[in-house]
Amino acid sequence: METTGTEFGPWLARQLKLTGKSQTELAKELRVTRAAVSAWVTNRSTPRPEMAALIAEALGTDIATVHTRDTDTTAGLPVGWYHRPEHADGGREMGNAATFAFDADVQVLAREIGQNSLDARLEHNGRPVRLRFTLHEITGEKLADFLAAVQWDELAPHYQAVADSARQKVSRAVKAGLNDLYRRDRLVLLRVDDYNALGLTGDEYGDSTYAAVVRRTLDSHKNTDGTSGGSYGLGKATLWGTSRLGMVLINSTLSEPYEGRTERRVVGRLELPWRRVGDEALAGPSWFGRADPDTPGARIARSWWADDDIVRRLHLARENDEPGTSFLVVGAHDVAGLAEGKPLADDEEPDENGDELRNMHRRLVDALGRNFWAAMTAADGARPHLEASVRTLRDGMELIPEERIDPTLVEPSRTRALKAFLDGTTVDRLTETGQVAQASIQLKLPGRDARSTAGVHKAVLLVTDAIDGEQPVNVMAAMRGNLMTVRTKNVPGLPLGANPFQAVLLTGTAAGQTPCALEAERFLRAAEPPEHNKWMQTEELTNDYAPSAHRRIATMIHDAHAQVKSLLAQPKRKSSAQREAGNLAKRIAPKSRPKAKPRPSAGSRPELEDLQPTILPNGAWQVTGEINVPRGGDRWIARPTAAFDVRSGPRPRVAWAELEGVQGCEAVDGTLHFAPSARSAVFRAVTDPTTQPVRGSRSGLVVELDLVEGDV
Known part of the structure; x- marks a missing residue:
């Protein structure tokens, strides 16, 4: 008997279950002994070639299926939806809480799924995981x-039951999805394919990657060495959360055979709340698959090995046999992106549906580039960890061409910095434009008690000049071994006139084969919330380490900030535009709003000499001011104040969100206290955007220095 698909024994055993035949019944139909059939099922022997036609007839299939064994007989149990019955104790779930952990936002989806695909990458061949x-x-x-x-007629009563319920949070989303489907006669599908990945391997119900994704909630099933990006098992829930209809269909090509097969393992999962349809009360989730003959009443649906026709009709056909998984989000929407539509060009016609698709396309491209630029960067002669692209279709026709994410366009300066590290071309200090400076930053890994240190990890800090026009600048991005950006923050306390720069902090295995790299991965991953977008004190960190362990991370970040300043080149002379901007923003209180004269014995007063303004992405102003402190001036206390510049009338006051002394002074309760004998001082302040009438980019700012004597 030929062997081109599943081995004959497992295939025959599955067909007997699907057709409801026993080995004894098959033996009678074939006129062979029961022992002969048993030997076939257990792979101790195979039937003679001339038996193929008889076996096909007995199973209700064709002879080609018996020879190739790349699909199941169609005479068996049907493919359909299985809806989990109501709990015996009457308990009800009004939705899957995991789907509410994140907003229905395609940018969040891109980050979470990109992270999961990186974690599932097949590393042995040196190729990237391709994400589309x-x-x-x-x-x-x-x-x-x-x-x-997808057997919509069977599902429609379930959706209507949810839409008619006023007590369920998901009712509004389902109503909107049904309205889009019925009134606008359209459906938006968002498909995510990865290639050169593990695929959904393993047992249907046991401890496997497949079961963690399809059957379970909050099961991460990631590696235990700490190098994976995810750890909460919440990322996959963004797929269902992005669907107005709560439906995701899956087609996986496995890197390891299951039941002797690897291609077209298909299943669907529906996330709806408790509902009553007819006389039946249902708990919530449903699965789309073939009835499992091993379950009571053969009601529970399991994955099935689908044929090419059904995966094509379900929009799940993969482009090749490379391992990986395709997820299809049915009724995709992007709540967070609804207000971000781009204005039409003069020659464009309004197209409501097309504008929505274009906006979702743009936001997916932006999220992939912003979060995974480092994973898309490689040394000369090597392949990156990730390649990603986005395309948009309408009824099979290209609406927006496939757009491949290029890290050199998304993050040009940081990509240059990381590539220099990977190529070994970094320098000790910046002296020329285009160089990349490298330094080592210690992370002292905590033990079980507050004082002990389990080891010292050396993270890598990279600093390079920002290219002209790049925004925002003076920012340090930090990441672990999977090269997904975890933390992005401004570097505080920079000297006046410092050249714009970008910095990268590589920790864990991202820093190379350094001592304690895996220990650092585990420690830092424990400090990440479900969003994996910062390092903080988490419950996992507190449980696994000393209660004050998070301070080790704060110390590493503080040391990295200090090292950035020492690596910077000497400041360039200000351009005329920079001087003009500084002059526009600077106002000195004694000249514009006189105060009561201090006692003569107090000496000369400090004066605001220079002001360097920057507008942050959230619309706030960041100002760095230099104060001239004459002899005896340290007796004064200064209070910087800010107001919006207006042509007439009183200036609207603006509160500070942050105020810190950088050099020669200390910030205390919104005031600056000068160091003894200081001749100059530098402070940095950031406005509170919630107190600003308009964004900083649409206004001018007046900064004044109020002064009082220290003993007042």
């Missing part, structure tokens, strides 16, 4: 064919 997002709006005949393939 496809937005596809279907209408008319294509929509009708898809709905028939």
